[in-house]
Amino acid sequence: MSQFYLTALQLSICLGPMALGIFITMKIFNIPDITTDGSYTLGAVVTAVLLSNHWPVLAVLPLCMIAGSVAGICTALIHTKLRIDALLAGILVMTGLYSVNLIILGRSNVPLINIHSIFNTLSIFNNDIYNQLFVALLIIIVLIFLLRYLLLTDFGIGMRATGNNPIMTKSMGINNDFIKIIGLAIANALTALSGFLVAQYQSFADINMGIGIVITGLGSVLIADALRIWMNVSNIGLQILFVLAGSLIFQLVLAFSLAMGIDPNFLKLVTALFVLFIVALPRVSSQLKRAS
Amino acid sequence: MISLQKISKFFNKGKTNEVTALNNISLQINEGEFVVVIGANGSGKTTLLNIIAGVEMPSLGKIEINGNDVTPLPEYKRSRWVARVFQNPNNGTAPDLTILDNFRLAALRTQRKNMTIGINAAFKKKVQEKISELGMGLENKINQPMGNLSGGQRQALTLLMSVMDDTNILLLDEPTAALDPKSALVVLKLADKLNKDLGMTTILITHNIKDAHQYGNRLIQLNEGKILRDINAEMKSRLSLPDIFEWFG
Ligand SMILES: Nc1ncnc2c1ncn2[C@@H]1O[C@H](COP(=O)(O)OP(=O)(O)O)[C@@H](O)[C@H]1O
Ligand SMILES: [Mg+2]
Numbered sequence: 001m002s003q004f005y006l007t008a009l010q011l012s013i014c015l016g017p018m019a020l021g022i023f024i025t026m027k028i029f030n031i032p033d034i035t036t037d038g039s040y041t042l043g044a045v046v047t048a049v050l051l052s053n054h055w056p057v058l059a060v061l062p063l064c065m066i067a068g069s070v071a072g073i074c075t076a077l078i079h080t081k082l083r084i085d086a087l088l089a090g091i092l093v094m095t096g097l098y099s100v101n102l103i104i105l106g107r108s109n110v111p112l113i114n115i116h117s118i119f120n121t122l123s124i125f126n127n128d129i130y131n132q133l134f135v136a137l138l139i140i141i142v143l144i145f146l147l148r149y150l151l152l153t154d155f156g157i158g159m160r161a162t163g164n165n166p167i168m169t170k171s172m173g174i175n176n177d178f179i180k181i182i183g184l185a186i187a188n189a190l191t192a193l194s195g196f197l198v199a200q201y202q203s204f205a206d207i208n209m210g211i212g213i214v215i216t217g218l219g220s221v222l223i224a225d226a227l228r229i230w231m232n233v234s235n236i237g238l239q240i241l242f243v244l245a246g247s248l249i250f251q252l253v254l255a256f257s258l259a260m261g262i263d264p265n266f267l268k269l270v271t272a273l274f275v276l277f278i279v280a281l282p283r284v285s286s287q288l289k290r291a292s
Numbered sequence: 293m294i295s296l297q298k299i300s301k302f303f304n305k306g307k308t309n310e311v312t313a314l315n316n317i318s319l320q321i322n323e324g325e326f327v328v329v330i331g332a333n334g335s336g337k338t339t340l341l342n343i344i345a346g347v348e349m350p351s352l353g354k355i356e357i358n359g360n361d362v363t364p365l366p367e368y369k370r371s372r373w374v375a376r377v378f379q380n381p382n383n384g385t386a387p388d389l390t391i392l393d394n395f396r397l398a399a400l401r402t403q404r405k406n407m408t409i410g411i412n413a414a415f416k417k418k419v420q421e422k423i424s425e426l427g428m429g430l431e432n433k434i435n436q437p438m439g440n441l442s443g444g445q446r447q448a449l450t451l452l453m454s455v456m457d458d459t460n461i462l463l464l465d466e467p468t469a470a471l472d473p474k475s476a477l478v479v480l481k482l483a484d485k486l487n488k489d490l491g492m493t494t495i496l497i498t499h500n501i502k503d504a505h506q507y508g509n510r511l512i513q514l515n516e517g518k519i520l521r522d523i524n525a526e527m528k529s530r531l532s533l534p535d536i537f538e539w540f541g
Binding site: 161 | 367371372375376378383385394398402403407408410
């Protein structure tokens with residue numbers, strides 16, 4: 001039983017970078033980027049192919065992130081240079097990536113057994129599950145510090161201002177297009193990092209593993225936003241932690257649904273309904289308040 | 293120095309709704325001048341400022357700033373010379389960022405925004421000192437989001453932000469139109485002070501004839517995209533309020 005929730009914790013950490021990517025695009029830049037489904041799978045397929053060919057995992061990690069960032073740059077260029085709606089730009093790149101991913105992977109599913117994965121680089125505990133958790137935690141903690149640092153730098157202030165008031169940033173000497181390209185590159189590199197982690201955690205990469213993953217990230221960010229408003233927090237570091245908490249809550253809800261005996265085929269439906277619930281809750285409650 | 297050479301701006305060229313917003317304007321504005329621009333609605337005042345700031349590109353003509361041909365430069369590159377205060381107080385600052393963050397960006401208006409943390413104790417102190425000059429008590433609120441402030445406070449801070457870096461041209465497009473009279477006075481007084489103390493070259497668009505009379509050392513009236521009157525400091529000082537009112541008769 002507790003195995004269920006441990007798995008949820010591990011998975012939520014693996015999906016954490018992707019949720020942070022959505023946080024960057026949606027909350028920092030105010031751009032709805034759904035390249036995510038494609039760049040997540042991209043990270044996983046690059047990982048699967050390179051690891052199967054016995055590349056060292058520490059070389060695979062940066063390559064995955066670079067691949068993800070290229071996907072993000074494609075979306076950003078379509079959006080900023082061709083002035084195409086960000087949603088459409090993301091859908092175009094995501095659709096194109098399906099073929100790219102299939103070509104890279106060679107077939108629709110590649111198992112990763114008997115390879116040296118990131119999760120068996122350390123063996124501190126006797127229990128492998130704890131070792132995996134430890135590695136994942138280590139990665140996410142480094143990420144939290146890096147992202148927090150980035151957002152507090154002068155460049156990071158520029159990023160935050162661009163999403164908040166693009167008229168102002170232009171008069172502050174900021175090239176809004178350029179900073180958005182960098183932002184989408186970072187966001188999709190993080191998403192690919194999640195693909196890298198999940199592929200190794202579940203020991204396979206599948207061409208369809210990214211379908212609907214953007215909703216998971218979106219849900220995490222929405223939960224984080226609800227927490228932020230509820231606790232009236234503006235601290236950047238806390239906001240990052242809230243996103244990861246959102247990711248955990250999300251996975252716990254899914255794990256709980258499974259534990260309740262819900263057919264795994266309904267998991268995407270549960271996901272969609274849960275996100276709907278989070279989005280609708282503040283609206284419904286404010287309507288109720290007005291009615292009473 | 294700002295030099296506009298034979299500037300024209302057409303909107304919707306070739307269509308039935310074609311507009312000539314600026315019609316072959318040539319204008320020299322010297323360093324440290326405080327130019328007040330007046331004119332009826334649609335006479336081209338905003339377009340003139342937008343052309344200088346790089347928001348709009350001229351259809352014809354050339355713009356030089358401090359001897360540099362800036363005609364093809366986009367807005368974000370002209371921020372090396374030009375700072376702006378907008379009619380809408382919300383446009384000049386980022387509401388979700390703190391006052392301090394807003395000032396940090398302004399301090400880097402002409403520079404690269406590096407991936408290093410630039411806000412330190414010395415910077416905070418500098419910002420607090422600057423803000424305390426306003427006498428609004430905002431120096432104790434530098435960690436609050438800009439969006440918490442009133443329109444007048446934000447407009448005054450936008451003005452102060454314009455002198456955080458070494459830009460020396462200040463463009464103000466009806467900066468007080470959305471403000472109550474008291475805040476409007478604070479903002480105009482501050483603009484006047486920045487012009488006198490720091491030698492900021494200032495261009496102020498206003499609809500308020502009293503303000504046009506009181507502030508500035510040059511007065512330009514636009515009419516249908518052309519300069520109708522260009523009054524220098526000496527002549528302006530002899531103008532009476534009714535004189536200016538008469539121009540709109
Ligand atoms: N983006 C635009 N597209 C079409 N016409 C415009 C645009 N901006 C301004 N105009 C027109 O140009 C003329 C000058 O406008 P503007 O510079 O805003 O005048 P003012 O600021 O003096 O009121 C007006 O006729 C206006 O309708
Ligand atoms: Mg105007």
